[in-house]
Amino acid sequence: MxxxxxxxxxxxxxxxxxxxxxxxxDAIMDTGATGTSIDARVAKEAQLGPIMGLVxxxxxxxxxxxxxxxxxxxxxxxxxxVVSVEANIQDRKNMHTPVLIGRDVLHSNxxxxxxxxxxxxxxxDVKSRG
Numbered sequence: 134m135x136x137x138x139x140x141x142x143x144x145x146x147x148x149x150x151x152x153x154x155x156x157x158x159d160a161i162m163d164t165g166a167t168g169t170s171i172d173a174r175v176a177k178e179a180q181l182g183p184i185m186g187l188v189x190x191x192x193x194x195x196x197x198x199x200x201x202x203x204x205x206x207x208x209x210x211x212x213x214x215v216v217s218v219e220a221n222i223q224d225r226k227n228m229h230t231p232v233l234i235g236r237d238v239l240h241s242n243x244x245x246x247x248x249x250x251x252x253x254x255x256x257x258d259v260k261s262r263g
Contacts, residue, residue, distance in 0.1 A: 139242060140212045143249035148232055149210035153180025160211070160232035162245045169220040169238050171207065172231035176222045181205045188221050209238060216242055 148160040150171060156179040158172075168188065171181070185204050192200035202221040209216055209232075216238050225231050239245065 139244045140214055141246050141249060142212050142243045144245060144247045145230060146211060146234075148234065149215075150175055150179040150181070150232065151208035151210060151215065152176075152182070154178065155210075158232050159230040160209075160234045161230045162234050162239060162243070164236060164239060164245055166233055166235035167237065168235045169207075169209065169218050170202075170223055170225065170233040170235070171220045172225035172228075173222050174226070175231045176205065176207075176220075179207075181207050181220075181222070185219060188219075190221060209234070211238065211243065214242060 142162055145159055145161050147157055150156045150158060156175055158175050168190070170190075171179075182205050185206060187201045188204045189199050190202055191198060194200075202223050204219050204221050207218055207220045209218060209220070211234065218238050225233070
């Protein structure tokens with residue numbers, strides 16, 4: 134799919150997590166992340182499930198450099214487009230957004246334009262948004 138068919142999104146967007154219920158949450162578009170990650174509380178509220186298995190994710194805090202997380206099927210609405218994805222579930226309460234959208238959703242669907250959301254490229258601007 135060419136770039137002309139992709140929607141342009143900002144660095145941080147409101148998204149809809151669609152399971153048994155639909156929950157709106159802030160999400161960061163992370164082109165460096167392979168997969169999409171949803172906070173456990175948001176996943177519970179959206180009634181995501183069933184558990185499809187485990188996924189191995191890089192982690193700086195783990196002794197072997199990886200951690201294992203639950204994965205579930207989810208639908209995520211971004212900029213009016215709904216994408217099906219296997220998302221991993223984690224505790225993101227100390228993160229800047231409860232949802233991280235990775236390349237599994239971004240690829241073939243979206244172009245991330247940081248200028249669309251923020252007037253600068255400073256990390257502090259993203260952090261102060263919450």
